[in-house]
Amino acid sequence: MFHLELVERCKANDRKAQLKLYRQYCDGMFCVAMRFLKNSDDAEDVLQESFIKAFQKIEQFSGEVTFGAWLKRIVVNKSIDFLKSKRERTVALDEGYMHVADDDNWDVDEGIDIGEIKKSIDSLSDKYKYVVQLFLVEGYDHNEIAEILNISETASRTRLVRGKGQLKELLKDLKYGTGS
Known part of the structure; x- marks a missing residue:
């Protein structure tokens, strides 16, 4: 069955179609949530909340994207909301005045594996971690990141450059054995 037909059946509140759609996407979306939350119980909770929201808001799905x-996007937003509520703190930033040049060089030394990179990303402060993860791991552009995090595109670019700089330092420490 085609996805659009399945979605249309879900819009008609067809429970079998909802279950089929859930089964098609639950594993992949669980992995997305895990990349943010690092805890399977939390990821499972966020996954369930995301599907509930998706089925409640399915009328808003227009088919412009898959x-x-x-x-x-719902899973990413729910994951970030979960992390924010868990920390219960907000940092107000005004980075709109800064101009940042894009730097597309994301080369990493061969001796560093993906696990070390992910661990290093996790150790970044939230304002940088989310942008770096959304850009590098999830593949969002600055316009999408700005929308998801409710920041300006300039702030997204600034945080990416700063996060990248911190990430490079962390990875350099790993390479030369000065990290923990």
């Missing part, structure tokens, strides 16, 4: 991309 259903998977639409659902992934």
Whole structure:
């Protein structure tokens, strides 16, 4: 069955179609949530909340993007909301005045594995971690990141450059054995 037909059946509140759509996407979306939350119980909770929201708001799905991309955005937002509520603190930043040059050089030394990179990303402060993760791992552009995090595109670019700089330092420490 085609995804659009399945989505249309979900819009008609067809429970079998909802279950089928859930089964098609639950594993992939669980992985997305895990990349943010690092805890399977939390990821499972966020996954369930994301699907509930998706089915409640399915009328808003217009087909401009794939259903998977639409659902992934819900999972990413729910994951970030979960992390924010867990920390219960907000940092107000005004980075709109800064001009940042884009730097597309994301080369990493061969001796560093993906696990070390992910661990280093996790150790970044939230304002940089989310942008770096959304850009590098999830593949969002600055316009999308700005929308998701409710910041300006300039702030997204600034945080990416700063986060990248911190990430490079962390990875350099790993390479030369000065990290923990």
